[in-house]
Amino acid sequence: MQLKVEKLTHIYSEGLPFESLAMTDVSFTMEQGEFAALIGHTGSGKSTLIQHINGLLKPTSGHVYLDGVDVNEKSPEARALRRRIGLVFQYPEYQLFEETVLKDVCFGPKNLGLSEEEAEEVSREALALVGITGEKLERSPFNLSGGEKRRVAIAGVLAMDPELLILDEPTAGLDPRGHAEILDAVRRIREKKNMSIIMVSHNMDDVASLADRVLVLEDGRLIMDGSPREIFARGEELRAIGLEIPSAKDFMEKLAKMPALKEKGLEIDDGAITIDEAQEEILKLFGSKA
Amino acid sequence: MAIKDITLGQYYPAESPVHRLDPRTKIVGTVVYMVSLFCVNSFSAFALSILLLGTVIAVSKVPLRFIAKGLKPVLILIILTMLINLFLTPGELLLSLGPLKVTEEGIYRAAFMALRLVLLIFGSSMLTLTTKPIQLTDGMEALMKPFEKIGLPAHELAMMMTIALRFIPTLMDETDKIMKAQTARGADFESGNFKEKAKALVPLLVPLFVSAFRIAGDLAMAMEARCYRGGEGRTRMNPMRYSGRDGAAALILALYLAVIIFSRTLGLF
Numbered sequence: 034m035q036l037k038v039e040k041l042t043h044i045y046s047e048g049l050p051f052e053s054l055a056m057t058d059v060s061f062t063m064e065q066g067e068f069a070a071l072i073g074h075t076g077s078g079k080s081t082l083i084q085h086i087n088g089l090l091k092p093t094s095g096h097v098y099l100d101g102v103d104v105n106e107k108s109p110e111a112r113a114l115r116r117r118i119g120l121v122f123q124y125p126e127y128q129l130f131e132e133t134v135l136k137d138v139c140f141g142p143k144n145l146g147l148s149e150e151e152a153e154e155v156s157r158e159a160l161a162l163v164g165i166t167g168e169k170l171e172r173s174p175f176n177l178s179g180g181e182k183r184r185v186a187i188a189g190v191l192a193m194d195p196e197l198l199i200l201d202e203p204t205a206g207l208d209p210r211g212h213a214e215i216l217d218a219v220r221r222i223r224e225k226k227n228m229s230i231i232m233v234s235h236n237m238d239d240v241a242s243l244a245d246r247v248l249v250l251e252d253g254r255l256i257m258d259g260s261p262r263e264i265f266a267r268g269e270e271l272r273a274i275g276l277e278i279p280s281a282k283d284f285m286e287k288l289a290k291m292p293a294l295k296e297k298g299l300e301i302d303d304g305a306i307t308i309d310e311a312q313e314e315i316l317k318l319f320g321s322k323a
Numbered sequence: 324m325a326i327k328d329i330t331l332g333q334y335y336p337a338e339s340p341v342h343r344l345d346p347r348t349k350i351v352g353t354v355v356y357m358v359s360l361f362c363v364n365s366f367s368a369f370a371l372s373i374l375l376l377g378t379v380i381a382v383s384k385v386p387l388r389f390i391a392k393g394l395k396p397v398l399i400l401i402i403l404t405m406l407i408n409l410f411l412t413p414g415e416l417l418l419s420l421g422p423l424k425v426t427e428e429g430i431y432r433a434a435f436m437a438l439r440l441v442l443l444i445f446g447s448s449m450l451t452l453t454t455k456p457i458q459l460t461d462g463m464e465a466l467m468k469p470f471e472k473i474g475l476p477a478h479e480l481a482m483m484m485t486i487a488l489r490f491i492p493t494l495m496d497e498t499d500k501i502m503k504a505q506t507a508r509g510a511d512f513e514s515g516n517f518k519e520k521a522k523a524l525v526p527l528l529v530p531l532f533v534s535a536f537r538i539a540g541d542l543a544m545a546m547e548a549r550c551y552r553g554g555e556g557r558t559r560m561n562p563m564r565y566s567g568r569d570g571a572a573a574l575i576l577a578l579y580l581a582v583i584i585f586s587r588t589l590g591l592f
Contacts, residue, residue, distance in 0.1 A: 144508060
C-alpha cells in the first residue's frame with residue numbers, strides 16, 4: 034500500500050507548561066514494497082513519527098494517508114487500513130504474555146477474527162519466517178533467550194499479515210548473535226513477503242545493507258530523504274547531528290585519503306557503503322595495478 | 324489512551340518562596356492549617372483562613388485552575404454534604420418542601436461544611452503542588468524520626484514511599500507502551516461488557532507484572548551494589564536546613580492559629 038505523510042506536526046501536552054514540539058511539518062511518500070530506514074539522534078522524533086502511521090498518536094496538524102485514506106478517519110475503511118500496518122515497538126519482548134510461544138503469536142490473528150486453526154497456521158508460518166520452529170513453539174515465551182523472545186514478538190506482528198511492517202530499533206540491546214538473527218529474519222521477511230518495511234535503526238551498517246531508502250530526522254524535522262548512497266555521501270552533515278556513517282564507508286574514506294595511495298598515483302572511489310561494495314572497489318584497485 | 328496526561332503527585336514547577344520552604348515546615352503547616360479549619364465556626368474567621376490560603380497561593384505562582392482541578396473528584400461529596408446539612412439540620416424553619424425542611428442553622432452549616440472541604444482540599448493540594456514528592460517523603464522521614472525510639476521504622480517507611488512515588492511514572496510509561504503494543508496487535512481495551520473487559524486486561528497485566536518484578540530486581544541489585552543497608556548512620560546529598568523563611572512562615576502560622584483559637588474561645592468575631 035502507499036503511505037503518504039503530509040505536513041505532519043505533533044505537539045506533546047499542548048497547552049500545559051511541559052508542552053513540547055515533537056514533530057514539525059514532516060512530509061514524504063512511500064510506495065508498496067519499499068524498504069526505508071529511519072535514522073536520527075535519540076529524541077529526534079522517530080518513535081513519534083511511526084506511532085502516527087497506524088493512528089496511535091493523532092497529529093496536531095497534518096495528515097497520514099494509506100492508499101489515499103486518512104488513517105484518523107472514523108470510517109470502517111480507515112480502521113481496516115490501520116490493521117494493515119504491523120508495528121513492532123522497541124523492546125517488543127516485553128509485550129509477551131501467553132503460556133506458550135504459539136499461543137502468544139496467535140493473539141494478533143485471533144483479534145483479526147481468524148478461527149483457532151487458521152490462527153495457528155499463520156502463526157506457525159510467521160514463526161518459521163523468523164526462525165523459531167519445533168519444540169520451541171510449546172515453550173513458555175519467558176524461558177527463551179533475549180533474541181528469541183524478540184523474534185517471537187516480531188512473529189506476533191507478522192502473523193497479522195501486514196502490508197507495511199514498521200520495526201522500531203529491532204536490534205537494540207541484543208548480543209551480536211541475536212543481532213544477526215534478527216537481521217536474517219528481516220531479510221527473509223523481505224524476500225518471502227511483498228511487504229513495505231520501515232526500520233528505525235542506529236546501526237548504519239544495517240541500514241546500508243538492508244534499506245533502499247533513508248529518511249533522516251533531526252529535531253522533529255525530516256532533513257534528508259534519499260538512497261543510502263546519497264545520504265551516506267553527506268557524512269559531515271550526519272556527524273554534525275550526532276549520526277555516523279557505515280563502517281565500510283568510513284574505511285573507504287580513510288583509505289582514499291591515504292598519502293601512500295596518492296604518491297603511487299592511485300585513485301579510489303570512496304562511495305562504497307557496504308563491505309561487498311568496498312571489496313569490489315579494492316579489487317578494482319588491484320586490477321588496475323596489475 | 325492518554326495515560327501520560329494523568330498527573331500524580333501533581334508537582335507544579337515554579338520558582339517561589341513557597342516552593343523553597345523546607346518540606347517539614349510545609350507538612351506541619353498544612354496539618355496545622357487543616358486542624359484550624361475545624362476550629363473555625365464563624366464567617367469572619369473563615370475570611371481569615373481564606374485570606375491566609377489566598378496569600379500562599381498568590382505567592383506560590385501556582386495558577387488557580389490547576390488547584391481547582393483537585394476539586395473535581397470530590398465535587399459530588401461536597402454537594403452531598405451540603406444537601407444533607409441543608410435539609411437535615413434541626414432549627415428555625417425557613418422553608419419546607421414536603422419532607423425536606425430548610426432551616427437557618429442548616430444553611431449556615433451547609434455553607435461552613437462546603438467552605439471547610441474546599442479549603443481542606445486547596446490547602447492539601449498546595450502542599451503537593453509546591454513540594455516535590457521526594458522532598459515530601461524526606462520531610463516525613465525527618466518528622467517521623469523521633470518515633471524511631473518506639474520502634475517505628477521511619478527511614479524504611481520513607482524509602483518505601485520514595486520508591487513507590489519514583490516508579491509511578493515509570494510504570495505508567497510501561498503501561499502506555501504495552502497498551503500501544505497490544506493495540507497494534509489488535510487488542511481492544513475499550514469495548515465489551517465487564518467480563519470481556521477484565522479478560523482483555525490479561526495481555527496488559529501479565530507483561531506489566533513481569534516488568535515490575537524485573538525493575539524491582541534491578542533496583543534491589545543496584546542498591547545492594549552501592550552497599551545500601553537501611554537508615555542507620557546515613558547522610559543526605561541535600562540535607563534539609565531551616566532558613567529565615569521557615570521561621571517567618573512558622574510565625575505567621577502561629578499568629579493565625581492564635582487568632583483563630585482566641586476568637587473561638589472568646590467569641591471575638
